[in-house]
Amino acid sequence: MESVRTMVRTLLIRLGIIAKPxxxxxxVPDHPSPELMEPGVIYVVAGKGYRKWAFLRCPSDHDEIIQLSLMTSRRPRWRVNIDLIGRPTIHPSVRQLDGTYAHFWVKRGRVVWCVDSGRRA
Structure with missing residues (x-):
């Protein structure tokens, strides 16, 4: 299934129908190991009927790892929707309160930077 998803996504990008995410x-079934995490990938820790966490390397500093709770019983929490070609959308926005102070949205696999990104909240 993943190879079909990749082929369709690649074709849509080459035809100019979508932008490269x-x-x-x-x-993934378990927390990803930080040394194995790739930039440009959101790792969603999930199983049948549940989603727990999302991990990603910060788009502005790949050394920084962002961890988002997807559990409905926790606050704050985020939602990650994944479309048919593997592009994630995260809601609400991601805001780092230290480190890079990155503030961004993820919409259909694209990072959309907020104007206050890089500044302390």
């Missing part, structure tokens, strides 16, 4: 989603 900044981020792609990958569902």
């Amino acid at each position: 900044d981020l792609l989603a990958r569902t």
Whole structure:
């Protein structure tokens, strides 16, 4: 299934129908090991009927790892929707309160920077 998804996404990009995504989603059963995490990938820790966490390397500093709770019982929490070709959308926005102070949205795999990104909240 993943190879078909990749082929369709590549074809749509080459035809100019969609832009090349900044981020792609990958569902994994356990927390990813930081040394194995790739930039440009959101790792969604999930299983049948549940999603727990999302991990990604910060788009502005790949050394920084962002961890987002997807559990409905926790606050704050985020939602990650993954379309048929593997592009994630995250809601609400991601805001780093230290480090890079990055602030951005992820919409259909594209990082959309907020004007206050890079500044302390």
